[in-house]
Amino acid sequence: MSDDFPVRPGESLLTFDAAEADDARLAFIGTIRSPWREPAACPKNMRAARERGENAEILIAPPYRPALSRLEAGAHLHLLTWLDRSRRDLALQKPRHAEDASGTFALRSPVRPNPIGLHLVRLVSIDLEAGRLVIDAIDAIDGTPLLDIKPYFASVDRPEDV
Numbered sequence: 001m002s003d004d005f006p007v008r009p010g011e012s013l014l015t016f017d018a019a020e021a022d023d024a025r026l027a028f029i030g031t032i033r034s035p036w037r038e039p040a041a042c043p044k045n046m047r048a049a050r051e052r053g054e055n056a057e058i059l060i061a062p063p064y065r066p067a068l069s070r071l072e073a074g075a076h077l078h079l080l081t082w083l084d085r086s087r088r089d090l091a092l093q094k095p096r097h098a099e100d101a102s103g104t105f106a107l108r109s110p111v112r113p114n115p116i117g118l119h120l121v122r123l124v125s126i127d128l129e130a131g132r133l134v135i136d137a138i139d140a141i142d143g144t145p146l147l148d149i150k151p152y153f154a155s156v157d158r159p160e161d162v
Helices: 046-052 063-067
Strands: 028-033 055-058 077-082 090-093 116-127 132-135 145-151
Touching: 046 116, 055 063, 055 145
Parallel strands: none
Antiparallel strands: 028 055, 028 145, 055 132, 077 116, 077 145, 116 132
16 A cells, blocks of 8 residues: 555655554444545545535444444434555655644544544434435545444533633
8 A cells, every 4th residue: 555655755654564463353334435436536624525515425234233223313423434545654744735744643644553534424314224324524535444433422522621
């Protein structure tokens, strides 16, 4: 994967490629269906995705569909995705819009040792039987694997000092 995305001036590599690690077992529970077929077309963040005004879908694999019980349209959800087309070997990154490089953990870039995406979405509709969730927007490429869904609770998820 790294060969597809060359290192930019100012960026530096980790001493290893995290894609070669074998210390976690994850189960993909579904797939993101989005309008974005390639990285260049994908919005950079959820605000930009919402500005484009296109819904997206989540297709949940059959064994996990019972876990959708009690989800309701209108709810906000945290989605955890596996950004499977991202490189995983940069320590410092220099975004195109930035003058200086920053550490990977100071950025929201999809390029990270464990390319886990975090997306706060609104559930537009749900078909429990089909395992189909329509969401208001997504900043992930079509076909991105879904790791988990967690409900957003304003009472505990929103910091009081924000």
